[in-house]
Amino acid sequence: MMCMNCLKVQPVGPVCLTPFCNGLSMAKYYCSYCKFFDDERTVYHCPFCNLCWLGQGLGIVFFNCMTCNYCLGIKLLDHKCREKGLETNCPICCDFLFTSSAAVKALPCGYFMHSACFQAYACTHYICPICSKSMGDMSVSDCFFIYLHLNSIY
Numbered sequence: 621m622m623c624m625n626c627l628k629v630q631p632v633g634p635v636c637l638t639p640f641c642n643g644l645s646m647a648k649y650y651c652s653y654c655k656f657f658d659d660e661r662t663v664y665h666c667p668f669c670n671l672c673w674l675g676q677g678l679g680i681v682f683f684n685c686m687t688c689n690y691c692l693g694i695k696l697l698d699h700k701c702r703e704k705g706l707e708t709n710c711p712i713c714c715d716f717l718f719t720s721s722a723a724v725k726a727l728p729c730g731y732f733m734h735s736a737c738f739q740a741y742a743c744t745h746y747i748c749p750i751c752s753k754s755m756g757d758m759s760v761s762d763c764f765f766i767y768l769h770l771n772s773i774y
Contacts (some may be wrong), residue, residue, distance in 0.1 A: 621646075666691050676719055690718065694728070700730035711749040712737035729753040 622629050623636040624654045627643055627665040630636070634650040635643045647657035651665045664677035673691050675681045682691045703726035706717045706724065710733045717724060723735040731750045733741070741749065748755055 626682050664691055671719070694726070695752075699726040700728070702730045705730065708732075710734050710737055712741050727755055 621643060623638065623644070623646070625636060626640045627637050628638045628640075629634070630638070632655050633646070634652070635641075635645055647656040647659045649661075649663045649730060650656070651663070651672050653665055653670065656663070656672045661674055662676055663674060664682075665672050666678060666682075666684055668686065669689070669691055671691075672746045673682065674726050678684060678691070681694060683697060684691050685695060685699070685701060687703055688699075688705050689703075691697065691704040708717060709732070710717055710720070712733055715722075715734070717732055718735070720734065724732050725734055725735045725738040727738075728749050729748050730750050731747075731748055742755065746755055747753060
């Protein structure tokens with residue numbers, strides 16, 4: 621690592637080791653496990669995933685599901701666990717879900733995809749792209765389609 625203040629190459633660490641810089645901090649956030657630096661975002665290290673994630677941290681906005689082996693948003697506390705279910709690619713964009721920084725959505729069937737991919741996909745599809753199970757309560761949609769059909773007849 622090179623300090624951008626004194627231009628001295630040194631071992632990776634949270635502060636510059638040269639006397640010239642007098643312990644200058646390299647970044648607001650430094651993770652000694654991941655060797656990760658960040659000045660602009662709120663980051664935390666999950667000891668279970670052994671990765672750094674964007675966000676306030678475990679127990680605040682996220683929790684770690686030991687079965688899924690992933691940090692999920694507190695809103696997903698009640699989800700269908702699928703062992704290592706996020707260690708796969710998003711079925712829409714094919715990006716690896718486990719290391720993705722994009723928000724993830726849990727489908728009722730237990731599969732996952734990026735939230736943005738879900739929003740785009742759900743505009744034209746109502747089934748899971750992996751298992752073909754319904755992604756929602758179809759009784760509400762059926763009523764809407766029957767209403768449209770009845771109104772178009774008369």
